[in-house]
Amino acid sequence: MFHKEGYNIMVITAIILIAINVVSYSLINIYWVKFAIAAASVILFFLILQFFRNPKRVTEKNDEHIIAPVDGKVVAIEEVFEKEYFKDNRLQISIFMSPVNVHVTRHPVGGEVTYSKYHPGRFLVAWHPKSSEENERTTVVVKNNVAGEIMYRQIAGAMAKRIVNYAEVGQQVVQGSDSGFIKFGSRVDVFVPVGTQVNVEINQKVKGGISVIANIPS
Known part of the structure; x- marks a missing residue:
């Protein structure tokens, strides 16, 4: 497929x-x-x-789980100041995709899309510290009944020249459903509340729509 x-x-x-x-x-x-x-x-x-393969994934839907939005390797888990939307400290989990990974982006939580914005920018390598703020990217926030507002950001890399984002403000989305695509390598950052239980480690490989990267107790 x-x-x-x-x-x-x-x-x-x-x-x-x-x-x-x-x-x-x-x-x-x-x-x-x-x-x-x-x-x-x-x-x-x-x-x-x-x-461009798009394997069928069956997501075990759970409002207390934040699932990996993409396939790849966890390259960062750190507390950062998120200045675009929340304007406060958040825990950032970054997943790097190589050209051989599946590049479908999936919604990490289900709920209502409260923010969706495209930013034109540069094409620094995806692991560059400034790529999250300077590269071409899209930022999406989904409001969930349990997790609250969860942000994920698609970031273009040196090879990726086009980001596709399907999320629209006001849209009701299902956890694990298709939210976009990044062509030819990139990174996705997920921003969760500080204190969230993280279930992954640096260099761990994850599967989009399957791997639970964090828990938020109800």
């Missing part, structure tokens, strides 16, 4: 690769060169397919 954001890219890539191979078979007489072009085309198309 593939994400809808990848359909156009997959079709265009397939057309270009087929054209390249047709031309190479017509003009090149050296067999191993033609074979190398065909093999490279297959590998490239496979990489595109795996990047």
